[in-house]
Amino acid sequence: MNFAVWNVRGINKAPHQKELQNFISSNNVNLMGVLETKVKSDNALGVSKKICRDWKWLFNYNHHYNGRVWVGWNPSVWDISIHSMSSQVITCNATFLEKNITILVSFVYAFNDAVDRVPLWNYCLSLSTTTAPWYLLGDFNCVTSLGEVSGGREHWTPEMQSFTDCLANCGLDTVRTVGNIHTWTNKRLASPIFKRLDRMVANGVWFNSFTKGNVFVKPRGIMDHNALLLKETKRLLRQLNKDHGNVSSNVLNARANLEEVQLRMINNTDTALLNLEKDLINKLNATLVEEESFFLQKSRVKWMELGDGNNSFFHQQCKANWNCNKVLALEDNLGNMVITEAQATSLCAMVTDVIIYATLKKMKKNKAPRPDGFNVEFFLATWSITGVDFCDSVKHFFETGFLPSSTNSTFISLIPKVASPTVMNDFRPISLCTVMYKCISKIIAARLKLIMPSIIDIA
Structure with a gap:
């Protein structure tokens, strides 16, 4: 519709x-x-x-x-x-x-x-x-x-x-x-x-x-x-969530199906059951990976990459935030602009779909979901559905300079710096911004990297 x-x-x-x-x-x-x-x-x-x-x-x-x-x-x-x-x-x-x-x-x-x-x-x-x-x-x-x-x-x-x-x-x-x-x-x-x-x-x-x-x-x-x-893109995304969203239920179902087949194999080891067992084992392994990935996003605990599957811990919280600084002009001690017109033009130039997708692929994976609930892996996995709108939104920013408040929204959380925090000094704030905002900032950062040597004194 x-x-x-x-x-x-x-x-x-x-x-x-x-x-x-x-x-x-x-x-x-x-x-x-x-x-x-x-x-x-x-x-x-x-x-x-x-x-x-x-x-x-x-x-x-x-x-x-x-x-x-x-x-x-x-x-x-x-x-x-x-x-x-x-x-x-x-x-x-x-x-x-x-x-x-x-x-x-x-x-x-x-x-x-x-x-x-x-x-x-x-x-x-x-x-x-x-x-x-x-x-x-x-x-x-x-x-x-x-x-x-x-x-x-x-x-x-x-x-x-x-x-x-x-x-x-x-x-x-x-x-x-x-x-x-x-x-x-x-x-x-x-x-x-x-x-x-x-x-x-x-x-x-x-x-x-x-x-x-x-x-x-x-x-x-x-x-x-x-x-x-x-x-009506949400209809497709809801179907995607229906297929993969209830990870814990998927694990229980996959394990139950495998156990049922293995019980039937006690007195019957024909080839058909062996092949079915192999397929169900692969399915259980895949759902376990999905479950662990899901709880990794929920907890934002990086050491899970080492293999800890303590799922009850990962149910506790989601943390995100962002921090935005906007540079309006750069001047030298005499008040002269230090960025040339060509450099300013390059900073504000329109971007292509290829650059946007390449930037998205380079962004770090296994991070917590953003304030809108989506992470980098989500956009990459659903690019055929969300790609056009994602690119249009990024290009819209470079065309108008306008960033919607939804893209600019954040969560802020406190992370313990020690094992048993007791005072505020034992915490540090962390922040996450939306994937779209992060993509835009990385494109701008890549452009700034090319002109920074000409505007920063070596002293």
């Missing part, structure tokens, strides 16, 4: 069409809202077929000459019927065929003027009594607070309160979002402004039905808006 929305600000030109095609294919999107297309009604079918030939499409040209909202979907994944539409929104009854789940989805492109947005707020209020899971996504052309604005001389306005009141009166909450909250930029180098104009919100029925839903803010590329993507 991957669906998305993107204000493309015109898709008449081939580069914008190609960008949209790449986004849909690379993220496996099967339901899409395309906003501000600037395509005339006579050309809508032709342009939409260039984007996704096998998709079906809805347009709102009957309500606005510019067809401000398009909705496209893969008919093999979704069954879509129109609920209602206006110049600012298309609402659909969307049935996800694989699970036979029907939801109400509203793709929104609000007008720029606050007065013109009032009918949209009233429309939302009229739908708020629905008993179906209801999801609204798109460009609302308004922020809820000054915290969603960066740059410029923004000040509080009544339209912010109107938008906030609309969400509250409709019982709508913002779905948990991963990535940069500022989804729009004016692209002005002299006076850049960033705002959260695009968002996904849902009613209580939706949150009760889809507790694992997350929205990913994707890089905007050549557009001035970021795309928003609701992605």
